Structure formats: structure tokens, C-alpha cells
Amino acid sequence: MAEFKRWRDELAKAIGDYRTWMEQQGLADGAEDLRIYELIEGLKSDKLTIALVAEVARGKTELLNAIFFADHGERLLPSAAGRTTMCPTELRYDEKEGPCVKLLPIETRKTALTIAEYKRTPIHWTTIHILKPKSVEEVREACLETTRTKKVDVREAEELGLYDRKRRDGPAPADGMIEIPVWRHAIINYPHPLLKQGLVVLDTPGLNSLGVEPELTLSMLPEAHGVLFVLAADAGVTKTDMEVWTRHVQAAKRGGRFVALNKIDVMWDELQDDAAVARNIARQVDETAMTLHVEKSNIFPVSATKGLVGKVKGDAALLARSGLPALEASLAGDVIPARHAIIRDRIVYDISGRIESSRALLESKLTELERQAEGLRKLGGKNQDAIHKMVAHVRQDRQKYDKELEGFQMTRAALTEQANILFGHMSLKSFDELIAAARRDMQESWTTHGLKAGMVTFFGGAAARMDKVAKQAEQIRLVVERIYHRLHDEYGLAEIRPTALSLAPFFVEFKRLEERANGFRDSPATVMTEQHFVIKKFFVTLASRTRQLFSECNEATKNWFRAIVMPVFAQIQQHKAAIDRNLETLKTIHAGMDDLGERIAKLEEARRDLRAQLDVTERLLEQIHRPLS
Template sequence: MSYTIETDRFLNNLEQVARVRSQIAKSLGEIAQTLAQWEASVKDTSGGLGLERDIDDLSRASQTLQQTVFRVLVLGDLKRGKSTLLNALIGENLLPADVNPCTALLTVLRYGTQKKVTVYFKGNNSSQSIDFARFKQTYTIKPSEAKRREAENSLAFPDVSHAVVEYPLPLLEKGIEIVDTPGLNDTEARNELSLNYIHNCHAIMFVFRAMQPCTLEERRYLENYIKGRGLTVFFLINAWDEIGKGLINPDHLDELEQVQNRLRTVFKTYLADYCKNDGQDYYDQRVFEISSLPALRRRLKKPQDSLEGTGFPPFLRALNTFLTQERAVAQLRQVRTLVRQVYSRTHAAIERRIPLLDQDIEGLKQRIQGVNPEFEQLTQIRDQFREEIRTLRDTNVKEIVNSFQTYVLNLETTFESDFFPYQPTIDLLEFLQQQKREAFNAALKQALEQYLQDKLAAWERTAEDALKEAFSQLAQSAANYGATYNQVVDSMSNKLIGQTLPSRVPVDSGEESPTWTKWAMGFFSLASGNIASVALAAVGFNWQNILVNWLAVVLTPLGFWNPLGLVLLSLGVGAMQAEQGRQAVIKATKKQFVNYLPQLAQEQQEPIRKAVGDCFERYEQDVIQRINDDIQSHQIQLENLLQQKKGREINHQTELKRLRQLDSDILAQYWQIESLYEESGLIPG
């Protein structure tokens, strides 16, 4: 199947998703407006139904759908062909992709009616508009310069935040936003450009180069920042067409196939674990062999030409399936559930109100007093859930803080073996030269930094796993409390009107739970899907931010660079060429390093304690507020009616007609949204 056909299909599917999203967003806004108008108009009738929270949820969901774009993040080390790949994907030689320059800025590519580049600066939030030619000339650097700055942990343009490229391209117009990042490097200066985007994107394209399979830097980055994060990553093995260039006879197909198969084995060995989710293997749907430069040349020469053989058609199919089906379906299903629950709550409030219209004041008072035990039970459920949240908070704060302390102190035990792979090469003859000695010291410092980053990342995953387990437990508790909560509400309805209130709309398993339960379970979120991610994102949780200074704190006071030099010089030339030199470096490094570990373990306890506590406290605040709002909504429905009866005579027939009309209007709008799902073909009915 040709690239043109795949592109057209992708664009059509994106347009369909955007159209359905826009229509549903409009319907959500209309439902919110209908309910808001009702609540505002009932001061002279039977009183409001307490639907303010539902109105707010619908309005927020409407805004989210209107503003949502599919954000795709592009990651990869220097000179992997990221810009060439993107230019081939969009069909324009737009981003810097010449033979030598490296993109030095994080660049956001989004739709605009006019070609435009805006460079944003740090601190003062100022910006500068420049043309494309100047952008390419000014904000690219040579690979050698990029590598030098990596070694120095510095940025080429430290005052620049990022650039936004606006362009009137069909792919962008249909709702795709692409974020092109500088090369990988595990330093704070570089990663602060891209780490903030990782958890705010829908998909990641991680670009490798075929003849440089999974370098140490690439493996470290995957291990430290991608693994276990619940991210959807497409691994693109670029420059697949260049494999034959290293062969004596590139036309020898058997030899070429053998080399290709060896490379496939290497890549699969390193990437297989990143392509599994919930026991399913997605390797064939996530790893693609592509040839960006030939694809770009074809597209620039003849835009409608087929790109068969470049790897782009199957990759585009997979990206299409994920974004326009899997991702869009998940988002729109959440909205459908929200609308179902809002209508069910509205319908239940109306059905409880109607039988009470004929009650006199005393009779209504008695019925309200009769459900006081139920309100107390709802309050007890809220308090029990809050206590469980706090208990888990205290337990996890203590355990995670203790785990960090134990972990840091134990680094001494395995330092010599763990640090060995990071240690730079030692040559005494070079070390005797001042310039070479300074270079070695810089390399050793960077090696220690990388070692610490890796160790930190390993501990992060254990801490996050503990939090995920805790929030999974809270999600299950929320479901259990929600079921009990519903039983109390049914009991309340039986006392008030003599019957429970079944739903008038189809509900999936679990949708009959109160709305606050779904929020507590992390269902209404665009995060990765588990409640831990929801809670962590809610407080801007990022271990890198919490421990951002720990590397500097550790490295600065070590002061072993000069003493280490004396140790090396004392060994002599022969020793430096043998194992004794390596051991001397590690022992000298370890001696200074381990002296600081107790202080590190102590100093980081409080920021970790606060960060973990903030996760649970934000979760508690949001969930308990929603339970309070729900309880208050039930109370308001009764109190408003009672107050209205005390102040004026309610016309039963007129109010009955108005309530039925409200129910009918919201139900009609609900079915309109359901029909949009069915007609779109995106979501099963």
C-alpha cells in the first residue's frame, strides 16, 4: 500500500476524530448550558437540583475536547536523522536537516495559517519572530560543538526556552503537534528541555540509527526516563538503507540479509521489554525499519510518489491506529461515561423531586428528617475513605523515605563493581600533561554523574511502583465505598418516594457507581490510565525536580580530583597500564564519595517526604471535595424544595411540566452524543 494512500487515510481519520470531538464538545457545552440555565431559573419555582459540580465537569470536558491535539514527541541521540525523518513525514524540508548541523533547540511544530518561527526566551517570557532561513542558520550547531557542550553539561543557547514553528501543513491542521528535541544526554541542562514534554504527549518516536544499534547513552535514556512510565513509544530504526554501504559487495543479497538479521536481533534484544504491556507483546506494532533520507528525496521530488521500501507506510499505519483509534477511543469513552452519569444524576434528582411536590411542609420535613441517618452514613463513608487515604499516605511517606536512605547508604557496598562501566580510560603518559589531566578529570566527573543518574533512576522506579500500588489500592477502595454509597442513596430514595431509581440509559459495568468514584479511580483523566499517574501529575510530581540538586550537592564537596591525580602519579607508568591503575581510580573515588552518603541520605529526606505527602494530600483534597459536593447536592435538592414551599405556593402542574422538559432535553442531548459515536465508526455502540 502506498505512502500516499496511507497519508490520505491518516489525514481522513484525523479529520474525522477532530470533527467528532468538536461536535461532542459542542453538545457537552449545550448540556452544561441547559443545566446552568435551569439552576439559575428555579429561584421562583421548586428550587435548584444541586447540579453545579456536573455543570463544571461538563464545561471542563468540553474545553478539553476543543483544545486537544495529538502531541508527538521525537527523541533520539545526536545525528540519528530526527529532523530528516520529520521532514519526510510532513513532506517539507522544514526543519534543519543538512549533513552537518544538529538541531540545538527544542522545537514545537504546530499548525498556522502562515509560515512563522517564534523563539521563546527564559525568564522574562519574551519572544522573537524570525524567518526560516535565519532560524536554521542561527539555531544549529556542528556535531563536534554539540559533543563538547554535552561534556561540559552546557547548552548552546542557555537563554532560549524553545522555538515554535507554525506551518500550514495538512498533517498539522488535522490536529497533530510535533515536538522535536535536541540529542539525548543525561545532564540536567539538556534534559530539562524535553523531560517536561514526555508525560504531556500522546506518543513518542524514539529514533535510532541502524548501524549504531542501541548505544550506551540510548540504553541509559530508555532505562532512566522511558521504562515503566506507561508511555506509548514507537521505535524507529533510521537509515536502514545504509546497512549495505559497509559491505564489500553490497549487491550480495545473502550477505546483506545476514547483516540485517543480526541487527534485528540486537535491536530486539534491547527493545523487546519496552514493547510489552499487560502481558501483550507489541514489538511488531512499535518497531519499524525506516529510511528517512530516500523518503524525503522522493517526497520533495514528487510528493505523490509511493514510499514503498522506505518503511514509512507501515509506521504511518501503526501511528494512525494508535492515535485515531486507541487514543481517541479512550478519550471519547471517558466523555460518554461522564455524560451518562450526569444524565443519570439529573434524572434521579428530577424523579425524587416530582413525588415531593405534593407534600405539604410538615410532611416534607418529616421525610427529610427520615433520611438523616442516610446522610450520616454517607458522611461516615467519606470519613472512612479519608482515613484510609491518610493511613496509606503516612505509611508510604515513611517507607519511601526509608527506602531512599537505605538505598543511598548501600551504594558503598557495590560501588566498585557498579562504577566500573562508567570509568574513563586512563593513560599515565597523557595524564602527565596538564591539558590531558583536566580532560580526564572532567570525564571522570561526568562518569560519576552518569553513575548517580542511573542509580537515582533505579530507585525512582521502586518508589513509583510503591506509589502505584498504593493508589491502585485506593482505586479499589473507592469502588467498594462507591458501591456502599449507592446502596445508601437507594435507601434514601426508598424513604423519600417509595422506590429506587433505575437508570434510563445503558450503563457499562461500574458506571452505576457515583461520579466521585470514577474520579477517585482515575478514570476521568488523559494520563496513562492508572490512578498513580493521575495523582502524581496532579501535583506536578517529578523525582528529577525533587532531587534536582543532589548531583551538584554530591559532586561539589568531593574535592577528590587533585588528590586522585596524586594517587595516579604515584603508581608509575607500569601500574597505570594495568589493572592496578583502574582499581586505584575506583578506590580513590569511592573513598571520597562514600564519606558524603550519610549527609545526602539525611538532606533529601524532607523533600521526598513532602513530595510523597503532597501526592496523597492533593488526591484526598480532590476526592473528598467531590464526595462533599455529592452529599451537599442531595441535601440541596431537599432543602431548596422545602424553602420554596415555605415562601410560596408551588404550581404542581407547571413545575411537573418544567421538570419533565428538563429531563427530556438532557436525554435528547445525551442520545445525540451517543449517535455521534455510532455514526463516527470510531467507537462501538
């Protein structure tokens, strides 16, 4: 984790160095500077998320204590019998907020806002500040809030979507009161070394809570870079374990999926030798692998309790026997490279393309300077009449190029018009139209049948819009490529090859979202209960996540357009400036031949400076592409 953070920080520094260099060279503009700033800030705030998923009583919280909080010498998170996490809980650290526990009231479920949207409005959260983060008692007391419940009447529970008469085998409780969580979501902001380096741990509650909070299924779990599924070795894979695995873990795969077969200490038998115990555990691993259809190498038999004790007491033998080190090593070895690959594919691809464009501009400028220097060297020994003819020739070149500029400006206007149409396909206005169409097809019927009709419209419309974006973007790219080709053929400028717009990550994410949505819609629990609250909540969550994807796709498209168009028009202006400089130089020399040598010397100095700048871009590219050790 520390190595990953170091690589990420070095990448952010290299991007910052590029921004500084751009400013020094006068190549930066507002839009470009903002994009680079966003890339740097995104890297600084980048998080690596691991989600823990399990049914109740599988020892999930004890596993968290063993992996992250053993250095306190005691259990920090509540893991005693009867004390279970009642709401999704994130363990993370944001230095700006300081140590605290932030809690979102369960009553917010009555609104249409998602948890992600509430995170942007701190006023709705209850915050318990931890004044002494090294005080085990104070931290533990604050964390206990995640286990709190309260009793409400049946009507209130139904309004919150936490109770449905149709799902109950028997009548409502005699007192008419239902026990529900006090909080909808919790964030434990704690300065643990790993959390400070950008790790986020998502602790999810049991099956019931996973079902009633669609945001977990649609975004939180799928966006995790690794999912750790916790089972109890003494129970094996139960029916409810299998349901959690099928509905929430399998469908959520983005990075690694790991299985912790916890509580293996119950299989330690003093009347059997170590080899017999190992065979029993291996058999349980084999059965689990067959049931879940996963590789045995991804199943880790562990004892969270013994691992915690081993760490606290410094008992290396007990810690090794607990199996905890193997699980920790695998999490670090698989999840971090997966996150590195995502950053490399998105950020490194983006910034290296920009540096390549800057490099091409420098090479064009260098070509112009060398052409001018060669022309001036040929002037040596020529008479005034010959130079006068050269001035007239360059003046004609400038007049011709000025006419070309008018054509380029018209092309630019046409490209901008095409780009605006392109951006419109994935605009928020387009998204709102799509949502309205989906609602019409649902006919405001919050049933699985209505949901199916709405989703066909929804995902069909999203796919059609993305297809339009891809096709129109390719048309724009071909136009820009022809401009580069013409500039190269007619004026000898560098032939930059504009990159294609890569929408693959968005296509993949939309497909995953559709698969998860279909899984939710077709799940037996949804079909049998027809719980309108959950279906409506699901649709709102789906809309919120898709809106975010639309926004990200639109922003990526705008950044791509700027990245391929800006260099070509910078080249055009740069070539015009070079013609003007050449004309002024010739006119000056025509007036008096004495400063010819001085002019050539200045051009040589400028050429050396450009070569030095090209070396800078080479070093920047090397830093950007430096691999994770």
C-alpha cells in the first residue's frame, strides 16, 4: 500500500511538473490548466476500496479488528455476540475532517436522495468527534453507534421500506413495534496508517440490509476494487450465504474477489494431529470452491480471533496458524495492481497524450527554426536584389496562408458545431429526457413489470446515445486527421495522429449496471414481494448512478475534443507566427546586411532551447509511464 501511494504521489508530481512546464512555455490555457488540476486533485484524493460482505455471525467485524486495529491491543470495533453492524459502514480517513464518526439518520430513506448525494451535504449527518484517537475507550464508544437500533410502529417501518407485511410468515409483533437501525450509513474517519494512505474499507450489514439499500448492490459493491466474502468454516456455505454471494458478490465483480473461510479455530482438535486438522480444513476449502465456483487459491482459511490474539501478544506461531498473513498478502498483491491498472488506463493515457501533443508542437517549431536558419545561411554573399526577391516571395506565402486561415476558421466553426451536437447526446438534458421516457413506459407503476418496461427504455436509450457519441466522435477525429495531414503535406508541419475517443470503460460500466439492474429486478425477493418502496428506491438509485456516468462520459468527451483540436490550431497559429518572423527578419536584413550573422546566432540559440525542451518532454513521459515497483 505504501509503495502504491508513493507511485501515485510521484505520478501526481510528474503531472504537476508538466503543468508548470506548460506555463513556462506559454502553452497553457484555462481549460487545459483546469483539466490538469483535476487530474492531480483526483490522484491526491484517490481511494482504494475493499468491501467486506457476509451474513450475520460470520466474524466479519472481528476480521476487521484483526487486520486493521490489532496495534491497539484490544478490539476497537464492536464484535461481541449480539453487537452487529446495522448499517453500511465505511472506514476511511480524510485529514480535513479529523477523527470522527459520521452518521446518516435512517429517516433519510424517505427522501429520493442517494447516500452518495447525501455525502455532498454534510448538514444532514450527525458527527461524533473523537478527541483522543489513541484512546481505545473513546473510539470504541463512538463506533458502537453503528450497532444501535430503535423500535418504531409498523407504519413508520413500512414508510422507511424496512418492513413489508407480505414478506412476513406470521402476523406483526404483538406490540406492533418493529426494530430498525438508527442509522442508514456510517463513516468512521480514523487515522490508521493504511486508511491515511487512501485505503477505504466498506463493512456491509447482512442480507436483509443489502436487499433494502439498492445503492449497495448498484454502486458501492461494484465500485469496490476488491470484495472479501466472509464465511464461517463450521457452517460452510449456507443457503443465505449462497444468496448473498450470487446476488451481491458475483454481480459486483470489478476487481478481485476473495473468500475468507473464518473461524477455522473451531476445527482445531487437540485429539488430532496437525496433518489431520489440515486435511479437514483443506476439504472444507475444496467444498467451498466447488459450491461458489471459484479457484481454491482465492479461498483463505483464517481465524480472525486467533490472528488478533497472535498480533496483540506477539505470538508469531499463532498468527501464522491463523492464516491471516496469507489473506493480507493476497489482498495487497491483487487489489493494488488492479487499482494501478485503472489509473494507468485512464489518467496515464490522458496525460501522456497531452504531452505527446505538446512535443509535436515543439518539433514543428524546431522544424520552422531550422528552415529559417538554413535560409539565412544561404543569404550569405547574396546581393540586395536577391534578398528583395526573397522578401516578395515570403510576403506572397503569407498572403496565401492568410487565406488558408480563413478556411481553417470555417473548419473550426464547423467542428465546434459538430462537437456541441456530440456533447448533447450525453448531456444532463438528454439524461433527463431518457428518465422521463422510462417513467412514462413504467406508467408510474412501481412493480417488477413496470420496472422491466422502464429499464428496456432506459438502457436501450443509453446504449443508443453512446453509439451516436462513438460514431460522431470518429467522424470528428477523421476531419482533424485530414487537417493534420494537409498541414504536413503542404507546409511540412508535424503530422500528429489524433487519438480515438475511448468509450470502452463507459460501455463496460453501463453493461455492468444493466446486468446488476436485471439481477435485482429478476431476484425472487423482488418478484415475490413487489415491495413498491424498494423498487422505487432502486429506480432512483439507478437513475442517480446513470446520471453520474452520463456526466463522466460527457466530461471525458469534452476533454478528448479539446485534446485533439487544440494542437492543430496551435500549429496553424504557430506557423503563421513563423512566417511573420521570417518576413520581418528578411526585411531587416534587406535594410542592412551587417546583422545576418547575429540573426543566425539567435536562431541557433532558440534551436538549442527547443531541443532542451524536447528533452524535458521525454523525461516527463518517462516519469508518467514509470511502473509500479
